[in-house]
């Protein structure tokens with residue numbers, strides 16, 4: 134078996150627990166041990182999959198990839214960089230900025246709610262691709278009153294105003310001008326265009342879930358949380 138090696142300070146950064154500067158400081162202060170021996174040199178190389186690295190005695194397990202959820206606020210782009218506008222990556226805590234995270238699909242600038250961030254392209258593809266039919270559920274406020282005819286039209290599969298055909302989707306009426314929309318694909322402005330095709334323009338949109346993974350109620354807007362193994366499984370489960 135060939136094992137990859139990493140500098141010890143980079144090993145700590147790649148876990149998303151410290152910036153490079155903080156990692157060096159932790160190591161120099163003697164807080165980090167490799168295979169039971171305190172190491173004070175940040176440039177010491179360790180075998181990432183086999184070395185037993187501890188911080189203050191707690192084991193650190195190396196990760197190949199990283200998975201986070203964000204409660205996206207309105208007014209930021211779901212892009213990795215933009216010359217003029219703030220992106221979701223600008224909201225990340227400093228220790229996560231070196232991780233090469235990108236957004237799993239896009240939410241419009243004014244859309245809020247659950248956004249996944251990862252450095253795992255294959256995972257992102259499985260979440261986004263219509264082939265895997267992962268359900269994305271949105272809470273939409275609209276102008277107009279959604280009715281049973283809209284529910285049926287969504288269930289049959291809508292044709293958008295420009296002729297684009299959509300897969301069958303679910304519309305649940307939750308209030309006078311409020312509904313949940315669940316789709317398994319991610320066309321440009323999809324939910325807004327679907328509702329517009331029924332004469333209901335969207336005034337607010339929030340993503341509530343991806344698969345069976347729900348936006349936690351206690352995650353403040355603009356904050357991120359690492360996905361657990363269970364969260365990762367939920368993404369590919371049916372709600």
Ligand code: URA
Nearest residue numbers: 241244322323324325
């Ligand atoms: N559909 C939209 O119209 N906008 C989003 O941000 C997400 C889905």
